[in-house]
Amino acid sequence: MSFLDTLTAWGALAALLQFGIVLSVIIRVVLTRHPPGSSFAWILLTTLLPYVGFLLYLAFGERPVGRLRAKRLRDAAERRGHLAQHKLTPLGPLPSRLVRHRTLLRLAAKLSGMPTATGSTVVLKASSKETIASLHADIAAARHSIDMEFYIWEDGGEVAEISSALIAAARRGVRVRILVDDFGSRIFLRSEARRRLEAEGVAVASALPMKLLQIFGLQRADIRLHRKTVVIDGRVAYTGSFNMIDPKNYAEAKVVGAWVDAMVRVEGPAARLLDAVWRFDWALQPDGDLSDLDRTFETLRTPNTGDAVISTVPSGPYQPGDSNLLLILEAISRAEYTLTITTPYFIPTESVVQALLNAALRGVNVRLIVPERCDNSATGWAMRRYFDDLLQAGVHVLLYQGGLLHTKSIAVDNEFAVFGTLNIDNRSMHLNFELMMVIFDDDFVADLVRLHEEYESRCRELSPEAWRRRPISDRLKEGASYLVSPLL
Structure with a gap:
């Protein structure tokens, strides 16, 4: 030949x-x-x-979490299943003010497999500074346990104060456990700060470790633990958008500005739901203890501390559907007068776009608040591709200019809020481990509405006419980024 x-x-x-x-x-x-x-x-x-x-x-291309973790997911889900049978709410009818929202609460409970909790106290922490101060005080008062999970943990700046408080708690006999994402916290996991914590008795574990053999076929590389949860003594809990990092101390801060975050502090029965989510995530790790889930809910009686009614909806690749996507669609569809959404990344599914268009067309005052500059340029350009239809339908698009707005929240008719870790993008709604809370509490919702108004005061609202006259070069960047947006 x-x-x-x-x-x-x-x-x-x-x-x-x-x-x-x-x-x-x-x-x-x-x-x-x-x-x-x-x-x-x-x-x-x-x-x-x-x-x-x-x-x-x-x-x-797909969303496997690895064979070992898939098995632990099934085992953990089975053990947690009995939680849905417990009643954290008092027996009897819902308060009259919530009757019209009973189907929303029923949906949230069905999606999460956990009951609705009443009798709780919720307080909005409207900034990273407020969050760190509140966390520091609660850590200092901890007597038995401190459990935390974050996507990003980087020591230094204001976070060093939290690390010192955790070490002090461990020294006085408090059990301290930290779970961080293997990718988002990769610097911390290889740092002296981690070694110092572990030397003081703090347990540190990495979630979804990235290994070559897991990436190719056994575990998808970009499925990440994106939850931010703190549970102290099983009675006080936090969740929201704040990562354990100084908001000014990240690579893109000099370009796009400091992270702008908010958290919710929960006390009472609803804290047990966040505790359940944290223990579920901890049990998924190869060295996690599934019996933790059994011990957690041997006794579910928690004294009432307030009037808040809360549903907690975790989501992730272990579910056949996209729970928080369904929750977001239901929340949008319930708006009759006002609907305000804040998200750092807005690359929605078509179903979310259609829901927003429907809301605006039926007369709802829809306000979408997103950062003017993103820390990922492709995401920023892809996000803008959706503005044409929204502006044409009457949606108010406001570009935040005070930094990288990172708060993930929805306020509906000044009646209830959806608050947590979920970005309005494919990654959060379809891939990552996320957490949202449906909160019925007049004071919390009023505080969130005021926070939204504060954000708006630092925004530039897009004019539909001016937006249509933007340069062709911008349109090309938007179109190119939009084509690859399903993969972002």
Whole structure:
């Protein structure tokens, strides 16, 4: 066989291999029921770049969490299942003010597998400074346990004060456990700060560790633990958007400004729900103790501390559906007068866009508050691609200019709030471990509305007419980013 014939044979083999790769990815995408936009993006990428697309699909195309973790998820879910049978709420009818929202509460309980909790106290911590001060005080008062989980933990600045308080708590006999995401907290996990905490008896674990063999087929690389939860003595808990990092101490701060965050402090029966979520996540780790879940709910009687009614809805790749997406759609559909949403990243599903358009068209005052500058330029340009239809329907789009607005919140008709860790994007709604709370409490909702008004005072509202006159170069950037947005 001549050299030319050999080249022809290898070329034919390569073409056949490429055809097999493209065909296998197409079949797998179709059978896996990806969203249409994501399906098209994967098929296009693999057709144009077969080998690259194939490897990327193995790493990021689906959402497996690894065989060991999948088994622990099933075991943990089974053990937690009995929690849904408990009644944290008093027996009897709902308060009259909540009767019209009974189906929302029923949906939240169904999605989460956990009951609605009444008799709780919720306080909005409207800034990182307020959050750190409140956490410091509660840690100093802890007597038995401190359990924390964060996507990002970086020591230094104001966070050093929290680390010192945790060490002091451990020295006086308090059990302290910290769970952080392996990617978001990769610097901390390899730092002297971690070693110092562990030397003082603080347990530190990494969630969803990234390893080469797990990435290719056993565990998707970009599924992350995005929850931010603190539970102290099982009676006080926090959640929201704040990561354990000084808000001015991150790489892009000099460009886009400091992170602007908010948290909620919960006391009473609803704190037990956040405790359940934290213990569920801790039990998923290879060295986690599933019996933790059993001990947690041997006794669920918690004294009432206030009038708040709260449903807690965790979500993640372990669920067949996207729980928090369904919750967001229901919250939007319930708005009759006002609807305000704050999110740092707005790359929604078409169902969310249609829900917002419907709300605006039926006369709801819809206000979307997003940062003017994102820490990811592609995400920022993709986000703007959605503004045309929203502005045309009458949605008020406000660009926050006071830093990187990171608060994830929804206020509906000044009656209830949806608050937590969820960004309005594909990653949060479909991939990551997230947590949202539905909160009925007049004082909390009023405080959140005032916080939204404060944000608005530092915003630039887009004019539909001016937006239509933006440069063609901006439109091209938006369109290109939009095409790859299902993969962001």
